[in-house]
Amino acid sequence: MDAFLTLEYFPFDRVIGISGGSISASYFLSKQYGSCVEAMRILARDPDFVNFKHIVRDRGYMNIDHLRAVANELVPFDINAALSMMQNVDVNFVATNRQTGRPLYLTPSSDDWIDVVIASSTLPFVTKGVQKVRGLELMDGGWSDPIPVRWAIDQGSTDILILRTTHITQKLSQSWPDYLGSIYFRNNAELSECFANTHGIYNSTIDLLSNMPSHINLRQLWPEEGLKCGSYSYSIDGINSDYRYGLHVGLEYIREERNGLMRQRVGYESKPSGD
Secondary structure: OHHHHHOOOOOOOEEEEEOHHHHHHHHHHOOOOOHHHHHHHHHHHOOOOEOHHHOOOOOOOEOOOHHHHHHHHHOOOOHHHHHHHOOOOEEEEEEEEOOOOOEEEEOOOOOOHHHHHHHHHOOOOOOOOOEEEOOEEEEEHHHOOOOOHHHHHHOOOOEEEEEOOOOOOOOOOOOHHHHHHHHHOOOOHHHHHHHHOHHHHHHHHHHHHOOOOOOOEEEEEOOOOOOOOOOOOOOHHHHHHHHHHHHHHHHHHHHHHHOOOOOOEOOEEEEOOOO
């Protein structure tokens, strides 16, 4: 997204963010080049952001509320600039309703933008696991709709670009947080099923992406060799390496778009309508 900002590439009328993607999308919408990666570096250096001594506390071993201090003080988020963009761009951040296990596609406002971002990024068993927004108990949107392409199509989107953190062919098996959640929340059938079937939702979306309707123009950017950082592990070197790789993929994508090159290459796939 910093590559897009550098070359003033913004053909979008809708932006959807999920989990960490809601953080980067926020700084993208406010056109703050380099701010998202700087925020990630600050969190990675902070010994109190991830501290296994706090694993038994309500906040979890990853203190997701640190995002508020970063966005308000250390790398100030220009909310007015982002709100100005929303005059022409629909913005939605995906969170999961903790009562129903269903996804919510929230439009952030001037009153609760950071709260919505934290809700979209709140990992059960890792962070505090719940964020209250608009009277609802919410958690990470990746559990209920990790790649919300179906919802985007339902909203009328026909020209879609997806920024991925995993390879386009990779499918998932049930992870330990998914299994643990399905057991831990067994008294809430809907939420338990959400955890039990998260990998199934993801895999069915991968199947859809490989067989899109002919009227949908789909493009995807992804890491060919995988990223050095993930949801549960990271380092400054890993963040810097992944960031440089993302800049390269983004710049190459824009070059090919502007030169009319619609072909598959490492880290980039485009499927024009009717293909």
